[in-house]
Amino acid sequence: MNYNTNNTSVRLLISCHDQPGIVSAVSTFLHQYKANIVQSDQYSTDPSGGMFFMRVEFEMLDPDFDITMIRTAFTEIGLSFEMDWRMELASRKKKMAIFVSKEDHCLLELLWRWRAGEIDVDIPLVISNHPDLKEQVESYGIPFFHIPVSKATKQQAEQEAIQKLHEHNIDFIVLARYMQILSSDFVGTFPKRIINIHHSFLPAFIGANPYAKAFERGVKLIGATAHYVTDDLDEGPIIEQDVLRVNHRYTTEQLRVAGRNVERIALAKAVTWHINDQIIVHGNKTVVF
Amino acid sequence: MNYNTNNTSVRLLISCHDQPGIVSAVSTFLHQYKANIVQSDQYSTDPSGGMFFMRVEFEMLDPDFDITMIRTAFTEIGLSFEMDWRMELASRKKKMAIFVSKEDHCLLELLWRWRAGEIDVDIPLVISNHPDLKEQVESYGIPFFHIPVSKATKQQAEQEAIQKLHEHNIDFIVLARYMQILSSDFVGTFPKRIINIHHSFLPAFIGANPYAKAFERGVKLIGATAHYVTDDLDEGPIIEQDVLRVNHRYTTEQLRVAGRNVERIALAKAVTWHINDQIIVHGNKTVVF
Amino acid sequence: MNYNTNNTSVRLLISCHDQPGIVSAVSTFLHQYKANIVQSDQYSTDPSGGMFFMRVEFEMLDPDFDITMIRTAFTEIGLSFEMDWRMELASRKKKMAIFVSKEDHCLLELLWRWRAGEIDVDIPLVISNHPDLKEQVESYGIPFFHIPVSKATKQQAEQEAIQKLHEHNIDFIVLARYMQILSSDFVGTFPKRIINIHHSFLPAFIGANPYAKAFERGVKLIGATAHYVTDDLDEGPIIEQDVLRVNHRYTTEQLRVAGRNVERIALAKAVTWHINDQIIVHGNKTVVF
Amino acid sequence: MNYNTNNTSVRLLISCHDQPGIVSAVSTFLHQYKANIVQSDQYSTDPSGGMFFMRVEFEMLDPDFDITMIRTAFTEIGLSFEMDWRMELASRKKKMAIFVSKEDHCLLELLWRWRAGEIDVDIPLVISNHPDLKEQVESYGIPFFHIPVSKATKQQAEQEAIQKLHEHNIDFIVLARYMQILSSDFVGTFPKRIINIHHSFLPAFIGANPYAKAFERGVKLIGATAHYVTDDLDEGPIIEQDVLRVNHRYTTEQLRVAGRNVERIALAKAVTWHINDQIIVHGNKTVVF
The missing domain is CATH 3.30.70.260 (ACT domain)
Incomplete structure (x- = not known):
């Protein structure tokens, strides 16, 4: 801290x-x-x-x-x-952009800590590929940009996002359950400056639907991993991981609900450390001081 | 309990x-x-x-x-x-065989809990592919059998072990860091009755040298998984998992040392539940009551 | 669950x-x-x-x-x-009243889980002895009643609150960091139906300013306790407890900030269990199924 | 580490x-x-x-x-x-004395880690007020001294112990569930050099029978606290604390059994830090680097 x-x-x-x-x-x-x-x-x-x-x-x-x-x-x-x-x-506030899709728990955790003064940062904008969270974001006085993404428009959408990010002099980006895979071009534009929350204990359950995979495998703990984004999907430097005890009674849906708590806590920690310049990336690892 | x-x-x-x-x-x-x-x-x-x-x-x-x-x-x-x-x-004590190689931490955890009355079981024998732990095991009054295993003698060694297990009417087997992969024949002889401790948070780091892999990947938590052994390496029904927080300072060797504590606790829990008939295996999962 | x-x-x-x-x-x-x-x-x-x-x-x-x-x-x-x-x-939704003072973290955790459908309950009203959180509560479409409390007006304020609670057929009350001690009369009106979150690991640090006391004592873990309210301050049946690792670097203020996360998680669990009829109170203890 | x-x-x-x-x-x-x-x-x-x-x-x-x-x-x-x-x-091995009564779990944890090379220390002697653990200690090649303590002989017994400690140039003492309260004189002879394991999450349940008290209070977590011994019973500087989740099913005896695991892990950590000169005592607190 x-x-x-x-x-x-x-x-x-x-x-x-x-x-x-x-x-x-x-x-x-x-x-x-x-x-x-x-x-x-x-x-x-x-x-x-x-x-x-x-x-x-x-x-x-x-x-x-x-x-x-x-x-x-x-x-x-x-x-x-x-x-x-x-x-x-330390007095220079970083400018953080948040990318989000439909699920709001990671977004709200960040906004709430930001308003409570726990996260000392500026949030000039939130970008989403869905319009759903517009009202909530704006209630915090933060501009919300809806940039839809389809297979056909992906490249153009990313360019639009990059332009917005540059306009606002964004220092780093947080993917708060943003359900799109970013292109190499996009990632290369913000090296070591995009933080993602993956909803599993990496390297277990890489890729889509980790809770469904965790259910299939019958694990007794579920986890979340906050990491910097690189070209390799879910292979970037790990910043923070946390787990939660579950048991045979949990359905995939209940794993998902329970997992939200680990996701938001792990992401909030990673973001806080990044803001406080506590992380040095070396190769594919992080040193967190 | x-x-x-x-x-x-x-x-x-x-x-x-x-x-x-x-x-x-x-x-x-x-x-x-x-x-x-x-x-x-x-x-x-x-x-x-x-x-x-x-x-x-x-x-x-x-x-x-x-x-x-x-x-x-x-x-x-x-x-x-x-x-x-x-x-x-409940009054019929199960007969448990322990298989071990050179590392003693899981073995000693079980023997100590057994002597302390925490694990209510008979231990008619310990089998090892190395002679190193003979004296320690015998100091607990438990027979120790050294059955060396090489590529050439593996089948014969397993037959010898099976014979010993049958002679002693063994109910179930605990692999307490036994560093040999058992054949399908052996596993098939004791279905749902062999408990292994894998030194990682499965399904992350399946196979050999999980601590080296964890070091490479730069994880922030390491884990251990107690599971029933099936034909698929490290894919059997998970009984218990636990993790430990680590950081960038840990070398592979230090991960290994730290990991011992998670291994022995997770294994001891799984063994206790098995002894108390608290586990039902269904497909590739366990229900632990 | x-x-x-x-x-x-x-x-x-x-x-x-x-x-x-x-x-x-x-x-x-x-x-x-x-x-x-x-x-x-x-x-x-x-x-x-x-x-x-x-x-x-x-x-x-x-x-x-x-x-x-x-x-x-x-x-x-x-x-x-x-x-x-x-x-x-199970289909009959309970009616839950929330009491709050100025700190919003426990309140917002409950409101957010309620909106996300994780907490299946009706919230007919929020009562506070301060006006600060009015806007936030109302943004969730929930009526907010400001009932100031002073030494002189305490009895009258409690009567006003009880009346409001009866008007809305409240089933149970959650004290989400409500910084007033309720009278025996009030507690007796809702036996086993008031849940409080105490910001320490009870029975350590009973009473006011537990984080200051934890700092003084140099503890290495801080905790939170959700419990039913009885006449004895902080002595009611414990529903849930959780802790968080801290170290010598934490000031009292930082303990307070860190502690918020344990408080809201512990309280949310206790409320969920109460709603799902998972708790039986017996004497000064709870059985949580 | x-x-x-x-x-x-x-x-x-x-x-x-x-x-x-x-x-x-x-x-x-x-x-x-x-x-x-x-x-x-x-x-x-x-x-x-x-x-x-x-x-x-x-x-x-x-x-x-x-x-x-x-x-x-x-x-x-x-x-x-x-x-x-x-x-x-770092190369100078400290000389550690262990005091123990009848319960062996903390003692064995230390001896085992010592033999495994995890704890880099010399153990010239173990002192006990009971003869029960003599054989176990000696099987590790460590001298065991039985110094009985009664109300009448307490002062004399402590003098005998101090003499033995001086003879062996002891650097520090670990009370591994030693069930005697040391006098001010004894404590004053080894300031900041006696480590005790208290079987509760201090400052909860100070004094005797903490598990019975925890049972009475119906807590949902039990803990252990390793601390330096001072004149004030259970009030010395805390080095490490840990907890374990329990529930209503635990009897006092089961709390005691479960608690052993937290006790030995917390004590082993504190001892390791002391050996590695990682602890600075300041007033009634510790800084652990």
């Missing part, structure tokens, strides 16, 4: 090859630039020469600090360690 | 097509034969004409009751409803 | 002293009256002479059955076993 | 008032002394001037490093920030 959203709060995320002196260089840099480290997490895949990941949260002591200047100054360290890095102002 | 192991305690398990009057017929029969119903569970797959499953636990009021006579008397009801049924004395 | 809400679906709940022949008498009665038992649960506190509890769900084969006639007919059995019993039509 | 037990692996634990420059000073020091930071965790109670806690795990690049020299060198930093700190060689 992260509630340090002062105007002076900054997050630094780093991926690079492991090597001596990284933490020292970073913390000394921050000390020089009058930053107080509030939290620092790191992870090495293999202490004897693997990858190194780090997330530092710091407070600038000078409220009139210039983030651009600090970023520029940090470039040197970034280059010397060949880092992949970014520095984010 | 079931701790009614008085000498007068009996369990009746029934599967049949759903139809009116079953509960009435059964409970009236029991009342006539001076039995007090202590617990009764039932489940219908579909009230409008599917399968019906029932488990009744009852106490005979006459301590000198004759179970054979009661079984014979019940045959008529069984026939009239075309039931698949069995009536078990 | 229970989704058998056909017009022919009936639930029978029984409490009495344990004695032979109860199940037989009940099931034979149902068979005679052309009812098919769909599910049956029972529990004996002590097989050798304690209390006996039973819940039977049955379908009447004749769609034009007369529930009053069946209730009358069952009276004889009830008397002979000195039963405390009731027979409920 | 922590498996970095190379001979070059060191852990540094720090508590002090929060102030700018700590991380920078520490990491620069480590870099100068040719140490590679493998993991680093920190926590500030309040970024604007509370307490600061840090745990750093580092590898010395020179295998012939001198820990005494490094400790001496670090003293200056420790003084300048007024730190409470310690630096531990």
Whole structure:
């Protein structure tokens, strides 16, 4: 969790090859630039020469600090360690678009947490391939765009969506039970920036109708998986998973109803972590700090 | 749970097509034969004409009751409803064989619960394809048989095991991390009477090295599945599943170590339910009462 | 779970002293009256002479059955076993009143499940001691009554509430984070029919500010408890409890935010079970079938 | 978890008032002394001037490093920030004493994990106020001392125990269901170095017979709490808690049996964290990194 959203709060995320002196260089840099480290997490895949990941949260002591200047100054360290890095102002609200179809539970969970102040984000628009949830979305004061999708119009629909997303300077997209498979083009436009909720415990029950498959297999737990979307269906980096105990009495429909609770909780966690810059994607995995 | 192991305690398990009057017929029969119903569970797959499953636990009021006579008397009801049924004395201890390879955690969990009186069963023997655990098993006063298995000797080794199992009148077998795939012949000799612990959340990561696969996939939960063994590898009826939260810091080896706890707990539950006649297998699923 | 809400679906709940022949008498009665038992649960506190509890769900084969006639007919059995019993039509929707103060998470969870059809109930009104949630409640088409409470007006406010509840023939009341302690008079008017959500794992942290107390004590799990309200504050029969893992990083405020999720899930379960007639209260405990 | 037990692996634990420059000073020091930071965790109670806690795990690049020299060198930093700190060689095995009475489940869990290499510790002795578990302990090659305790002999028995503990240079003590209350003197001799497992979810059911109390209260979850022992009974800093779902069917005895599993898992986790120097005690709370 992260509630340090002062105007002076900054997050630094780093991926690079492991090597001596990284933490020292970073913390000394921050000390020089009058930053107080509030939290620092790191992870090495293999202490004897693997990858190194780090997330530092710091407070600038000078409220009139210039983030651009600090970023520029940090470039040197970034280059010397060949880092992949970014520095984010906690006070800058990300812009999140929500894609939804007909089922409302994941959407409403996000909207409700957003209104309660639990999710600190801007939601400039919701896009749906169905008109059903228009009224509900608009009751939250959020514009709703109905972009129908058929086999014939899919490419055009995606272009229309992309245009809307660009118009609103969207930072990332949440598929809150959006029942369309996005094209490679679309996914490539927002790399590591589309979060999906899959209604099973991946990699079990990949693809359509996981609850029907879970019923057939007679599982004793059902799950949900929030993951970043890549070209491979349901194979993107997993952010969060959760399960729920069920038994032989559950019909497919009852599995579906029970599963909604795991879906919305898992998705809300993943979205919160993404917003708080707590996730680093490496290959097909996530490091969640 | 079931701790009614008085000498007068009996369990009746029934599967049949759903139809009116079953509960009435059964409970009236029991009342006539001076039995007090202590617990009764039932489940219908579909009230409008599917399968019906029932488990009744009852106490005979006459301590000198004759179970054979009661079984014979019940045959008529069984026939009239075309039931698949069995009536078990709670006081008759089942005979359980344990198969193990080198890893001891599942074995020791069972032996410890057995000695603590949590698992009410006889253990006439432990069979292993390795000699490593001989001393530990024998310290519990249980005979240990080392039956090595190679590709060439597999059939012969299984025959030797079957002979030992028959000699000891074994009721059911627990594969407590036994790292050999049993032949169809072996499995067919003990239908619905072999319990295996698979070290993943089935149907995810079927087959060998599930922890390595879980590491590769970057899952956030690992699991274990206790199931009856059938001819299809890791596809038999699931009895119990459990999971454990992990994160990016876990190496394959650490997943393996952490997973042991889920494995032994899930297996111990499945074994307990089997011993207490709480499981009815129907097709590829279990009803656990 | 229970989704058998056909017009022919009936639930029978029984409490009495344990004695032979109860199940037989009940099931034979149902068979005679052309009812098919769909599910049956029972529990004996002590097989050798304690209390006996039973819940039977049955379908009447004749769609034009007369529930009053069946209730009358069952009276004889009830008397002979000195039963405390009731027979409920699954198709009769209960009328639920919700009491709320300013926090909306429990309220919205219930309203959302109600609109999604997960909670099969009528909600004729919401009562609050604050006006804040008026608009939200009314957007669901449910009347909202603001009845302010001060020390001076408490008795009068409760009388006003009772009158409203009687006017709407309310069956039971849910305190969805209603931050007022109800008087003995009020509680006595709705015995075993008021469900409260307490924001801790009772009996830990009884009374006000449980999250502050949990923070002080440095607990590693926080919980919520749904219970029936009695005269003893936070001492009524527990229906459901759940917990959530936390750590040293959580402030009191963050415990509060995290706790909301446990509260709403635990309360929603308790309400669902009450609606489905799955709960029998005995002394200060509940039997949940 | 922590498996970095190379001979070059060191852990540094720090508590002090929060102030700018700590991380920078520490990491620069480590870099100068040719140490590679493998993991680093920190926590500030309040970024604007509370307490600061840090745990750093580092590898010395020179295998012939001198820990005494490094400790001496670090003293200056420790003084300048007024730190409470310690630096531990991961390769130095701690010496753990186990106290037990008659119940063996927590004891065996620890012994088993110790033999399996999951708990990297020396166990020079087990002390018990009963002789029952002597044979089991000795089968692990560990000396067992029976020190009976009565009201009259309590002080003398504790002195005898303390002498044995000193003789064996014990680092910390685990009360694995030791059913005696230790005196202030004893506790004061091993401050923050005695770990107890309490068989309830503290602060619920403080004191004796928690399962009987849980039964009386009709709780739906039972728990266990591992904590450091202080003078206040069951009020010491909590290290770990866990719970298990139960229902109305559980008798007090069945709660006790079920509870064993939560007890041993929670205790094993707490012991592992203590061994790996992952716990910092601050006031009546723990920071677990």
